[in-house]
Amino acid sequence: xxxxxxxxxxxxVEGAIVQINCTYQTSGFYGLSWYQQHDxxxxxxLSYNALDGLEETGRFSSFLSRSDSYGYLLLQExxxxxxxxxxxxxxEGGKLIFGQGTELSVKP
Amino acid sequence: EPEVTQTPSHQVTQMGQEVILRCxxxxxxxxFYWYRQILGQKVEFLVSFYNNEISEKSEIFDDQFSVxxxxxxxxxxxxxxxxxxxxxxxxxxxxxxxxxxxxQFFGPGTRLTVL
Numbered sequence: 063x064x065x066x067x068x069x070x071x072x073x074x075v076e077g078a079i080v081q082i083n084c085t086y087q088t089s090g091f092y093g094l095s096w097y098q099q100h101d102x103x104x105x106x107x108l109s110y111n112a113l114d115g116l117e118e119t120g121r122f123s124s125f126l127s128r129s130d131s132y133g134y135l136l137l138q139e140x141x142x143x144x145x146x147x148x149x150x151x152x153x154e155g156g157k158l159i160f161g162q163g164t165e166l167s168v169k170p
Numbered sequence: 171e172p173e174v175t176q177t178p179s180h181q182v183t184q185m186g187q188e189v190i191l192r193c194x195x196x197x198x199x200x201x202f203y204w205y206r207q208i209l210g211q212k213v214e215f216l217v218s219f220y221n222n223e224i225s226e227k228s229e230i231f232d233d234q235f236s237v238x239x240x241x242x243x244x245x246x247x248x249x250x251x252x253x254x255x256x257x258x259x260x261x262x263x264x265x266x267x268x269x270x271x272x273x274q275f276f277g278p279g280t281r282l283t284v285l
Contacts, residue, residue, distance in 0.1 A: 092271075092272070093272045095272045095273070099213075102259070102279075103278065104174075104276040104279055105213060105261070105276045106276070107273045110272045112272075149212065149213065155226050156203075156225055156271050157218055157226055158213075158215060158272075158274060159215065160212045160213040162211075163212055
């Protein structure tokens with residue numbers, strides 16, 4: 063089966079940079095994705111890595127190291143609206159297997 | 171921008187009753203999914219649907235659950251006899267095609283409360 067681990071909570075200040083780590087175990091790798099979920103809202107796709115390295119999308123970047131079964135989401139120039147839960151997710155077949163989520167609190 | 175829509179936003183039902191949750195995926199998408207999220211927990215996969223049939227289902231998706239695409243736009247999840255533990259937020263999602271299965275577009279969800 064598959065499993066993912068990520069920190070339950072992270073706190074940072076507005077304007078700062080924060081990194082949310084994700085380690086995973088899987089028997090077949092099809093990519094690591096990141097989703098954002100505001101309180102009670104729909105998960106929203108942020109980024110995806112199939113190959114090692116950094117993918118940049120505006121203020122958000124995602125990194126993958128397949129040899130270490132590790133990835134992270136980097137959020138730069140934090141804004142108050144970035145306060146949300148962030149989930150890493152593995153694809154197994156067509157479905158997504160989500161981690162438990164990291165609640166990010168951005169303080170002024 | 172096209173989006174996935176779901177109705178109703180909130181459904182309250184008595185234990186043992188049938189509920190149907192409705193979704194309209196993005197129109198040119200080919201893969202459809204139902205996920206659920208119990209309050210405070212992670213999002214869990216229920217079922218995926220492609221080419222008018224179930225392609226995968228989880229252990230949660232037992233005989234009490236069924237899905238249908240009755241026409242070219244709607245995608246429904248039916249729970250035949252609801253249990254208390256079915257209380258959760260149910261999300262419908264869709265994705266465009268084989269090369270983009272990691273990017274799934276989620277609807278706003280239906281909050282199901284079973285009393």
